[in-house]
Amino acid sequence: xxxxxxTIATLEGLSLLALLLFAMPMKYIFSNPIYVKNIGMAHGVxxxxxxxxxxxxxxxxKWNLKTFLIVCLASIIPFGTFYIEKKYLRDENI
Numbered sequence: 001x002x003x004x005x006x007t008i009a010t011l012e013g014l015s016l017l018a019l020l021l022f023a024m025p026m027k028y029i030f031s032n033p034i035y036v037k038n039i040g041m042a043h044g045v046x047x048x049x050x051x052x053x054x055x056x057x058x059x060x061x062k063w064n065l066k067t068f069l070i071v072c073l074a075s076i077i078p079f080g081t082f083y084i085e086k087k088y089l090r091d092e093n094i
Contacts, residue, residue, distance in 0.1 A: 001053075001056060001057065001060055002057065002060070002061075002089060004053065005050075005053040005054070005056075005057050005089065006085055006089055008046065008049050008050050008053050009050060009081040009082075009084060009085045009089070010081065010082070010085065011046050012043070012046040012047055012049070012050040012075060012081050013078075013079065013080070013081035013082050015039065015042055015043035015046050015047075016043060016075075016078060016081075017078060017079075018039050018043075019036070019039050019040055019043050020078060022035065022039070023035040023036045023038075023039040023040065024036065047075060050075050050081065051072060051075065054068065054071050054072055054075075057071075058071075063088075067088065070084070071084050071088060
């Protein structure tokens with residue numbers, strides 16, 4: 001479960017960066033909104049999956065409420081999921 005959460009965290013972080021650094025400029029600078037639709041949908045699915053896995057991992061690792069909220073809030077900050085993976089999941093068995 002931890003290995004899957006690490007993978008989801010990485011993919012969610014990459015999808016957020018792709019949305020912010022590629023899709024949004026393509027939409028607003030080059031008037032091509034198709035990338036926002038496609039990457040945005042993938043990011044939405046990954047975001048929901050990340051939160052669901054965070055809930056499961058919270059109980060598995062017995063995180064307190066503060067840690068759980070930090071993990072959840074990190075998903076809306078660019079590079080936040082990478083930080084979570086290093087800080088909270090680094091020493092966990094995969």
